[in-house]
Amino acid sequence: MDVKILGSGCANCNNLEKATREAVDALGLEATFDHVTEPGEIASWGVMKTPALVIDDEVVLSGRVPTAETVKALLRDRG
Amino acid sequence: MSAMAVLEHLPHLPETRRGRWLALSGAALVWLGLYQLNEHLWDWILYGLLGMDPASRTTETIHFFAYDTVKITLLLVLIIFAVTFLRSYMSVERTRAILGGKREGVGNVVAAGLGVVTPFCSCSAVPAFIGFVAAGVPIGVTLSFLIASPMVNEIAIGMLLTLFGWKVTAVYVVTGLAIAIVAGWILGRLGVQRWVEPFVFETTLRGKAIDPAAGLSFDDRVHMSAEEVASILRRIWPYLLVGIGLGAVIHGWVPTDFFTTYAGPGNSLGVLVAVSIGIPLYSNAAGIMPMVQALYEKGLPMGTLLAFMMSVVALSLPEMILLRRVLKPQLLAAYIGVVATGIVIVGYLFNALLT
Numbered sequence: 170m171d172v173k174i175l176g177s178g179c180a181n182c183n184n185l186e187k188a189t190r191e192a193v194d195a196l197g198l199e200a201t202f203d204h205v206t207e208p209g210e211i212a213s214w215g216v217m218k219t220p221a222l223v224i225d226d227e228v229v230l231s232g233r234v235p236t237a238e239t240v241k242a243l244l245r246d247r248g
Numbered sequence: 249m250s251a252m253a254v255l256e257h258l259p260h261l262p263e264t265r266r267g268r269w270l271a272l273s274g275a276a277l278v279w280l281g282l283y284q285l286n287e288h289l290w291d292w293i294l295y296g297l298l299g300m301d302p303a304s305r306t307t308e309t310i311h312f313f314a315y316d317t318v319k320i321t322l323l324l325v326l327i328i329f330a331v332t333f334l335r336s337y338m339s340v341e342r343t344r345a346i347l348g349g350k351r352e353g354v355g356n357v358v359a360a361g362l363g364v365v366t367p368f369c370s371c372s373a374v375p376a377f378i379g380f381v382a383a384g385v386p387i388g389v390t391l392s393f394l395i396a397s398p399m400v401n402e403i404a405i406g407m408l409l410t411l412f413g414w415k416v417t418a419v420y421v422v423t424g425l426a427i428a429i430v431a432g433w434i435l436g437r438l439g440v441q442r443w444v445e446p447f448v449f450e451t452t453l454r455g456k457a458i459d460p461a462a463g464l465s466f467d468d469r470v471h472m473s474a475e476e477v478a479s480i481l482r483r484i485w486p487y488l489l490v491g492i493g494l495g496a497v498i499h500g501w502v503p504t505d506f507f508t509t510y511a512g513p514g515n516s517l518g519v520l521v522a523v524s525i526g527i528p529l530y531s532n533a534a535g536i537m538p539m540v541q542a543l544y545e546k547g548l549p550m551g552t553l554l555a556f557m558m559s560v561v562a563l564s565l566p567e568m569i570l571l572r573r574v575l576k577p578q579l580l581a582a583y584i585g586v587v588a589t590g591i592v593i594v595g596y597l598f599n600a601l602l603t
Binding site: 179209 | 340
């Protein structure tokens with residue numbers, strides 16, 4: 170599984186990365202993490218509100234930090 | 249405890265419609281009770297319990313600080329909650345879709361209006377700018393959106409409404425929108441394409457954007473709003489305390505009519521000085537409101553204060569540093585120049601009209 174966090178290094182972006190890492194660990198999944206901070210690349214995903222979460226080349230969440238439960242549900246759908 | 253942990257512990261709203269309304273009405277009643285009790289509580293603690301002299305400057309300063317800290321925090325909770333809830337029906341993606349087919353002129357007007365109602369933080373200015381331009385929104389129209397969004401600030405609207413009434417609030421909203429519309433239009437006319445970093449035009453959109461506003465339940469929206477209240481308060485509390493502290497000192501120690509003498513409507517430099525202090529100053533609308541209130545008490549004219557407030561919220565160094573990634577220095581300078589000029593004009597106009 171390929172996970173990308175899109176965000177300019179803001180506090181919420183780090184919170185999202187932390188929540189996602191925890192959810193991946195909790196579900197016992199294998200995933201590679203990538204934190205994309207380049208504005209051009211963030212925008213090319215169609216994301217205009219950071220932070221955003223990309224799982225296997227699909228934007229699944231944008232503009233907010235989800236609860237751990239929400240991240241788990243998103244990961245399970247694609248796991 | 250981390251933000252996530254707090255969120256996990258937020259109670260879920262009752263399942264039934266009646267239960268939800270009861271829960272929300274209960275919260276509203278508690279809020280109202282605290283808001284009403286606030287002044288009496290501090291009167292009682294300071295004058296009664298601690299036996300302090302109500303007429304002394306020190307007591308007045310402490311009373312202002314304590315009372316305003318509670319009052320402004322309560323107002324912020326209500327305003328942020330209500331605005332986030334209402335805005336959860338809107339999104340930057342929808343705004344972009346609406347603006348996509350608009351030409352300059354009408355586009356600037358629509359963009360400024362959407363800048364007020366769209367949930368948007370200046371921290372996302374860069375991806376939003378690229379996203380808008382890549383979707384074919386003209387640069388001037390995009391700039392109208394980016395100017396209006398922080399300029400006509402929802403927290404400032406709510407606070408002005410409670411502290412100064414609807415007339416001052418209406419003046420603020422209308423002139424703020426006018427500046428965003430005109431500034432965006434002028435910048436668009438300047439042919440600013442050459443002053444935008446080339447990579448912006450090379451960005452192509454892959455994949456389809458998801459609409460964060462779609463598919464949210466009532467429960468989700470209430471949770472998001474509570475989340476936003478916590479996240480904003482956590483971020484701005486230092487600005488808030490410094491602002492209220494300065495307001496309290498002005499309230500207690502600056503002589504009445506001090507500013508009428510030195511910076512009244514007759515002083516032609518007042519607005520210019522206020523805006524030059526306001527631009528580099530980085531604070532939150534909520535943080536400067538206690539100062540605005542205290543300065544108004546001491547005779548500083550409303551036009552000067554509105555100009556000061558606008559320059560603090562509309563032009564900030566961190567946002568300019570972010571925008572520098574997509575705008576070349578020439579356009580950034582033009583952006584600051586046009587917006588600052590607009591704010592100065594508004595300040596003088598209202599000092600002339602309101603006196």
